[in-house]
Amino acid sequence: MQDRYQTLENVGAGGAGNIFRAWDRKLNREVAIKRVKDTDDLLYKKEIMAALKREAVALAAVQHPNVVSLLDTGKDDEGEYMVLEYLKGEDLESVVARGTFLDDDFRRLMTQMLEALAAAHDRGLLHHDIKPSNVRLTWPFGGAFVAKLVDFGLARSKYDGLPIGNSTGERSWGTPHYMAPELFDGSAASVQTDLYALGCLAYFILTGRLAFKGENHGDIKKAHRAHDLTRIEELRPDIPAAVCHWVHWLIQPDVNYRPLNALCALNALESLPRSAVARHGSAAAPASMPEVLFA
Numbered sequence: 264m265q266d267r268y269q270t271l272e273n274v275g276a277g278g279a280g281n282i283f284r285a286w287d288r289k290l291n292r293e294v295a296i297k298r299v300k301d302t303d304d305l306l307y308k309k310e311i312m313a314a315l316k317r318e319a320v321a322l323a324a325v326q327h328p329n330v331v332s333l334l335d336t337g338k339d340d341e342g343e344y345m346v347l348e349y350l351k352g353e354d355l356e357s358v359v360a361r362g363t364f365l366d367d368d369f370r371r372l373m374t375q376m377l378e379a380l381a382a383a384h385d386r387g388l389l390h391h392d393i394k395p396s397n398v399r400l401t402w403p404f405g406g407a408f409v410a411k412l413v414d415f416g417l418a419r420s421k422y423d424g425l426p427i428g429n430s431t432g433e434r435s436w437g438t439p440h441y442m443a444p445e446l447f448d449g450s451a452a453s454v455q456t457d458l459y460a461l462g463c464l465a466y467f468i469l470t471g472r473l474a475f476k477g478e479n480h481g482d483i484k485k486a487h488r489a490h491d492l493t494r495i496e497e498l499r500p501d502i503p504a505a506v507c508h509w510v511h512w513l514i515q516p517d518v519n520y521r522p523l524n525a526l527c528a529l530n531a532l533e534s535l536p537r538s539a540v541a542r543h544g545s546a547a548a549p550a551s552m553p554e555v556l557f558a
Contacts, residue, residue, distance in 0.1 A: 265339075268296060268346065280315065280416065284349065287334075294334060298344040312343055314416055319345050321418040324386045329379035331399075331413040350411060352402065355395035355468060364468045366502060366537060368408075372398075372468065373532055375410040376461055381525035383418075384454045391417040391452060393460035394441045395467055419452065439480055440473050444487045444516050455521045458528060462513025462521075469507075470498045474514060490516045505535045 269286040271293075283296040299311045322333035322345075335346035364372065376398065383390060390397075392414065400408040417437065437446060443459035446452060466474040474492045477483035486492070492514075495507040509532055515521050522528035 268294065270296060280311075285346075287346075293349040295347040295349045296344055297347060299342060315343050315345060317420070318415045318418060321383075321388050321415045321420060322347075324388060324420075325379075325383050327379050327382040329375045329410055329412060330382070331411050350399055350401050352400050352408075355398045355400065355464070358400055359395065359468050359471055363471045363499070366506065369465070369469060369502075369506070370532065370537075371407065372400075372410050373461075373465060374529065376412060376464075377525045377529040377532070379410075379412045380454075380457055380461065381529070383412075384457070384525055386420070388415075388418055388420045389452050389454065390415060390457050390460075391419055392437050392441075393457060393464055394438045395464060398464065439483045440475060442487065443518070444484075445518055447484045447487065453518065454524050455518045458513050458521055458525065459515075459518075462510055465510045465513065466492070466495060469495055469502060469510065472498070488516060490514075503536050506532075509535060 267287065267289050269288060271284045271286060273281060274284050275282045280297045281300055283298075285294050285296045286292075287294045297315070299308065299315055302308050319333055319336045322330065326332070331350070332348040333345060334348060337344055337346070376393075380390070390412065393412070397412065397414045399411045399413055401411065402408050437460070441460040441463045443452075443456040446456060463474045466472070470493075472493075475483055475486040477486050495502065495510055496504050499507070509528075512531075513521060513528065522531065
């Protein structure tokens with residue numbers, strides 16, 4: 264790897280991977296290098312190395328403008344690694360910290376995420392961990408934001424021979440606040456479980472609150488199952504009621520009452536009436552753009 268990629272700095276870590284900013288000597292550009300964390304647990308290391316390979320295959324299969332791009336893969340003395348595009352921007356948690364989304368920005372984000380999911384689902388791939396920290400916004404040339412879905416480390420494909428569902432062990436497939444109720448029972452995941460997670464994300468960016476809360480894993484699970492949440496229209500009267508209803512459609516506890524697929528949800532969103540409020544909000548580019556590596 265050192266012949267082509269010069270590692271510049273460790274800029275973060277997620278799940279089981281370390282993220283490095285690096286320089287591609289061959290193409291003269293900054294890139295992101297993702298490799299698994301070092302651990303003495305050899306069985307776990309083998310598991311996460313396999314996950315890294317699956318993530319690379321998943322990203323290579325999707326190739327969508329709203330999904331982080333895979334540029335290269337390789338193996339050196341430290342093990343397997345992926346080379347990803349280097350993005351300057353913020354994750355959704357940072358954006359929402361400045362203010363919740365208004366109608367136009369909300370629609371723009373949801374449209375891009377649904378198109379990304381439609382592309383992934385069309386290739387038999389489920390993301391399995393949609394949440395604010397896994398959606399990144401960039402502002403190319405200072406214009407409107409572009410959203411990128413990142414971190415396919417928990418992704419599952421119908422082609423990889425692995426169970427598409429929740430783990431029955433201690434390591435669950437997903438983040439509890441964004442997991443569909445059926446996953447807590449170990450049921451098989453589906454495109455509707457990704458849509459449920461996206462609905463929870465939509466709730467968060469409109470309200471600044473988690474849709475389903477709890478002091479512990481058990482309480483969060485109960486909240487999902489009981490559909491225990493405050494309606495968005497009670498918190499955001501400025502958002503069209505139809506848009507609020509659309510979000511609640513995605514987070515129905517019964518999978519049979521959610522949209523059939525991402526394109527179905529997208530078509531419904533595009534038909535909804537628009538808000539008359541000002542067309543600006545938290546998704547405007549920050550005054551000082553931080554350099555954050557998204558992978």
